[in-house]
Structures are given as structure tokens and as C-alpha cells.
Amino acid sequence: MSEPGRCPACDEPALAPWRTVPGSDPAMPGDYALARCASCGSAVTLAPAPAEAHEAGAYGGGTPRGSGLAAPLLRAFDRRRLTFLERAGARPPGRLLDIGAGRGRFVAQARAAGWDAAGIEPSLRGMGGAQAAGIELQHAGIEDAVVATGSIDAATLWHVLEHLDDPGAALERIAGWLAPGGRLLVGVPNLASVQARAGGGRWYHLDVPRHRTHFTVEGLHALLRRHGLQPVATHHVLAEHNPFGLWVSVVSRSTRVPSWLYHALKRNAPLRSRDALVTAAALPLVPVAIAAELAFGLAGRGGTVAVVARRV
Ligand SMILES: [Zn+2]
Secondary structure: OOOOOOOOOOOOOOEEEEEEEEOOOOOOOOEEEEEEEOOOOOEEEOOOOOOOOOOOHHHOOOOOOOHHHHHHHHHHHHHHHHHHHHHOOOOOOOEEEEEOOOOOHHHHHHHHOOOEEEEEEOOHHHHHHHHHOOOOOEEOOOOOOOOOOOOEEEEEEEOOHHHOOOHHHHHHHHHHHEEEEEEEEEEEEOOOOHHHHHHHHHOHHHOOOOOOEEOOHHHHHHHHHHOOEEEEEEEOOOOOOHHHHHHHHHHOOOOOOOOHHHHHHOOOOOOOOHHHHHHHHOHHHHHHHHHHHHHHHHOOOOOEEEEEEEEO
């Protein structure tokens, strides 16, 4: 937060105490107070994230269970991200930068699509994974990355912005890296979604305390505009995160570990447990969640959103 009470999204001095929610990761128990903006509806996690937040619990490393099965699905999701850029007028050839590149999977996909693609990644875990896959990334955060001014045609910030203590400062730097007319694709959870309301303090995409700002679309648009990035497209129908988020959030109301299936896949919760039975019993609800989230997305209330903005 830039100063107490000021919304990190829309910058209005309208933050007020909202609610206290349980930690979303079994490795980070306890309660966390949130404040909400009366102007744009975005929220912030007030207590700082523990220093090890991005290395512990679900982020502890190791290969997730079922990752072999998930690989084709993840590639399809990556291609979808490239489609969002293309539809907004950003096509190869050109320079693409993936910010928070993880293990470099999207960088590889963008290269295969014809982009001159690079990535920056702050975590050693991501760097190690990328190296193992033969993809070189710049080991840096947004604040210390070395990127030439105006050199980037398309940048992607996929589920990164909500993790940052100062999202405005990050966007200011990124806007400087983009060439005039360059495009930025941002993906974040949507606090104004139906699933956020249904999940309450156990909403899958709340991920407290790792998520620092909980954006609404209104708040994200305001933040982008303030940093010279004009939103040109907003997508609410996203197969990548939305149906799973809705289903897990509903099931999470009845499990002991929040979002048990996610944490079990990340080897962060015991596989043999009562929660496994509850989750198995809820499997028939998966098609219902897919259909419901599609309807919510078409109504502009998707669980996560993807926004493409143009550097003014
Ligand atoms: Zn606000």
C-alpha cells in the first residue's frame, strides 16, 4: 500500500476494515485481516506475507501429483493466452516478455509460436525448473530486472500482480519496458466474481496471505490506466482457472483443509483423509461447476479475468 487507507488499485482513500479470513495454505495457518475499498471494491491483505510464503506450503517445490496428465492441458491454456494477445493486435514477430515466468513453459510456447520470447523469474525454484527444461530466464524480480526501455512488443503478467506489495510500482516499470502501442496481458482473480462470493473466506483464489491485492475488474482497469496502459479487452470465460476455482471453493466449505484437492496435488496435504472422501463425493458437481462458471463468465462475473491493455 502506498499509504494507509489508500486503495492500491484505484488510488482512492477509501480502504476500510472488511473481514478476517483463515490462511489459505495449511503451511500458513492463522487469521488474516482484509480491508476493502469502498470505491472500486478491491481488497488488500493487511498483515505482511511471511518471508517464506513463496517457498513454503503449496509453493514448496517438488513435482505436483498428476503433472504428466496435466501437461497437454497446460499447453492448451498457454496457447489461449497467446490468442488473447493476437486478438488484441499483438502478433509475432516481435519481442515478448513473460514476467514471473516460473519454469519457462509459456516462454517456450511463445517461441514456438514465432515470438522472440524471454522471461524474468524471481524464485530459484522456477529458475531450476526452467534450466532443467533448457530454457534460460533472467533471474530477477520486476524491481531489479534489466530490460531496455521501450524494447518489448508484448508482455504477460499471469497471476503475478496480486502477489506484489506495490502493484502500481510494478506496472510503472513494465509500462516503461513496453514500446508505444505494445500490449500487456494481465491475469488476476476477480473479487467481484460469483465464486468469490460463494467461497467467502475459503474462496480458492483468495490465497491469503500470498495474495496482497484482491482486484475487481474496476480496480484493475483503474490501476492500468493510471500507469499509461489502456484496457482494450477483458475476458471472463477462462477454462484455465475458473471452473476449477468454483468447484473447489464450493467443496472447500466441507473439507477440513481449505482447497484440499489443490493442496493434495501440490503434496501439501495428506492424500488419505476424510477430505478425500468429501471431494470424491462432490465429483458429480464438476459438470455443474463448468456450466455455471460459463454462465457467470458470460455475465461478466468470471472467477478470474484476463485483461489486455495497450501502452499509450
Ligand atoms: Zn479502490
